[in-house]
Amino acid sequence: MMSTARKPHEASSRVEAIDWSAVSADLDLQGWANMPKLLSARECDTVAGRYDIDEDFRSHIIMARHGFGRGEYKYFAYPLPSLVEELRTDLYPHLAPIANRWHETMGRDVRFPDDHAAFIARCHAAGQTRPTPLLLQYGKDDYNALHQDLYGEHVFPLQVAVLLSEPGEDFEGGEFVLTEQRPRMQSRAMVVPLRQGDAVVFAVNSRPVQGTRGSYRVKLRHGVSKLRSGHRHTLGIIFHDAS
Numbered sequence: 001m002m003s004t005a006r007k008p009h010e011a012s013s014r015v016e017a018i019d020w021s022a023v024s025a026d027l028d029l030q031g032w033a034n035m036p037k038l039l040s041a042r043e044c045d046t047v048a049g050r051y052d053i054d055e056d057f058r059s060h061i062i063m064a065r066h067g068f069g070r071g072e073y074k075y076f077a078y079p080l081p082s083l084v085e086e087l088r089t090d091l092y093p094h095l096a097p098i099a100n101r102w103h104e105t106m107g108r109d110v111r112f113p114d115d116h117a118a119f120i121a122r123c124h125a126a127g128q129t130r131p132t133p134l135l136l137q138y139g140k141d142d143y144n145a146l147h148q149d150l151y152g153e154h155v156f157p158l159q160v161a162v163l164l165s166e167p168g169e170d171f172e173g174g175e176f177v178l179t180e181q182r183p184r185m186q187s188r189a190m191v192v193p194l195r196q197g198d199a200v201v202f203a204v205n206s207r208p209v210q211g212t213r214g215s216y217r218v219k220l221r222h223g224v225s226k227l228r229s230g231h232r233h234t235l236g237i238i239f240h241d242a243s
């Protein structure tokens, strides 16, 4: 009998091919890691092209109306597009051990299950039932103010953003930035160099830093600097759902 199961996207095998020990080391060192070429240019164009298909989304946010910056984004509705669903499901088990290690170091009691379905069941049981993967769209002069994607009590401490447009070709400016607020010290900024199809995994809220006298917590925020020209799309993958 022929299987009716959908053929997995090639992105699934690319997730398995990622050097996860390097990702883990970069996350520990700087709070973010680049996963180059997670999506092909064609996949990027296909995902970005969904922005105008209203049925795919549960809500549409004009950032300027909320003081979030300038630009817009849409949260996907369930069921998620298969590529987005697959990325969220396949990335999670590689990130859960890092999340658990960070929680242990930071003295947090919460631990994360091995598979995403179990974590989502926990979110849903707590009333966090709305999907959080999103598509963002920026034009000239648009930017995303520094923020954290927290949507309720349950927070998975890592998230992923995939740049769907090519810098220097589709847009100028519009860099992905992170700031890190260290206790009793001034904040520092980091610019993440991304090309089309690259994915950055980064800390949602806080992360542990190894100091000379034990570890301490730092708080991260992320955003996007102002576009000087062109258009930029991003796919955001957040692992907790929203209340």
Ligand SMILES: O=C(O)CCC(=O)C(=O)O
Binding pocket: 136, 144, 149, 160, 161, 176, 222, 223, 224, 233, 234, 235, 236, 237
């Ligand atoms: O457009 C970006 O690169 C940032 C997207 C973002 O804020 C997110 O994915 O949570």
Ligand SMILES: [Fe+2]
Binding pocket: 147, 148, 149, 222, 236
């Ligand atoms: Fe965000």
